[in-house]
Amino acid sequence: MKIDHDAKSDLSAQIAKAIRDAIMSGDLLVDERLPSEAELSEQFDVSRPTVREALKRLGAQSLIRTQRGATGGAFVNRLRFEDAYGQQITTSTLLLSMNDVSFATACEARYALERACAPLAAERRTADHLATMRAEAHRQSQPGLTDEAFCTSDVAFHRALVDAAANPVISYQLAGAVEAMQPLMNMITFTARSRERIVALHTQIADAVEAHDGAAAENLLIQLAAYTLELAQSVIDARNAARATD
Amino acid sequence: MKIDHDAKSDLSAQIAKAIRDAIMSGDLLVDERLPSEAELSEQFDVSRPTVREALKRLGAQSLIRTQRGATGGAFVNRLRFEDAYGQQITTSTLLLSMNDVSFATACEARYALERACAPLAAERRTADHLATMRAEAHRQSQPGLTDEAFCTSDVAFHRALVDAAANPVISYQLAGAVEAMQPLMNMITFTARSRERIVALHTQIADAVEAHDGAAAENLLIQLAAYTLELAQSVIDARNAARATD
DNA sequence: GCCAATCATATGTCAGACGTTTAATTGTCT
């Protein structure tokens, strides 16, 4: 392996890229051990700190893991869905908060994608998924629940719905779309009446999924999306009105 | 800011987490400059290389960018959708290849999610999107195209369809689902007849999207999903048969 | 008043060292 020392610096980035490419192309297999830091620094003809910076980069993406001790070193990591969830959620959340994504846009994306897995969820839902969905719907009907707790439960409900589709790839992709909405949802103040409406829809969705009725679930999600959007719009209108009288 | 020096090592991970939390909580705003490495090393009471490892971790996630020179330093990065695409694709691709995800599972996820944006795409498609879709469909009909080039064009076609939904959040989420399929698709050998069928469906999809007929597009995607699955199954069957006669 | 040389600052990189963790090896005792 070689590195371009004349390119204007950022050797650690080049090294990270070289190793990442080796992993993605299959030259390095899962659980295979990389050379030690000392060996890598010799191979790439750079110092050990530079190699370490490169390895930290890869570690941040969960591409490698490191282990101390005699048989330690850096190993190609088997990227698990659970590990990827966290990164996906972090990235999605920041994307929304840093790019002035409107509530409407994020909401549309979330419900469009969620609707896609309604038929699969209706087909494959287990008792576990149903129980989670009903438990969260029940929690949402408790009086005295803070808005934040209501949102958290809402996210849990929808994740159960997504997971019911029993497709890990879908669960992974939607983790970001569902969870990243939470900060946006937290801006909404839920009145008793709006909560009642949402809980009713959640309950109906659980019913539809239990009855293996994907079309009904899809339809209810459309209603829920419209209602959520309506709530958000009223918050925005109220804020604009308040600003006008300032 | 403080760090637990007694926790069994991995100081750089702790520092990275502290800074990441500060960014996500809004304590550090976009384009805000972090203290210099020397200052950070003093604040956290660690050496500069340790601080640097932490910063590289954050850089790998595109949370910060660094700049050399007098007014340089580390800045909170505005995470852009385009930057996130790459990471999303890398992660998705590795997830599929490292977790024995079956072709059927990945295919189901991709088409389920893609179907979700068919109505939006049909509603909002621009001339640009249509032109791209038709150009790719035409390319796919060229004889002498390698299987790999065929797959690349297939991905481009579907990305155009997704982008036509004009929702950056959807485009981001589906970038992974669509692109990560390519390595799996590359295992398929496309006969002249199967290509013909796929191109016909692609053309019909473009027609439906042009006619603002979301339902028709959805229906065609279902057919395309079924056909793709059928092709993959025949490859698997052929392979099993070959193994049986070995 | 403008332009060029200088300076200050901050990141990028290096060399060498020491501490710590961990597994394998070795050695001793029963």
Next chain:
DNA sequence: AGACAATTAAACGTCTGACATATGATTGGC
């Protein structure tokens, strides 16, 4: 011979101090 304890070696984790390089700001001369 076998089990347990001490030693050793390999590797990562961290620190110190230094030099190289990029780049904006300052200063000085014309």
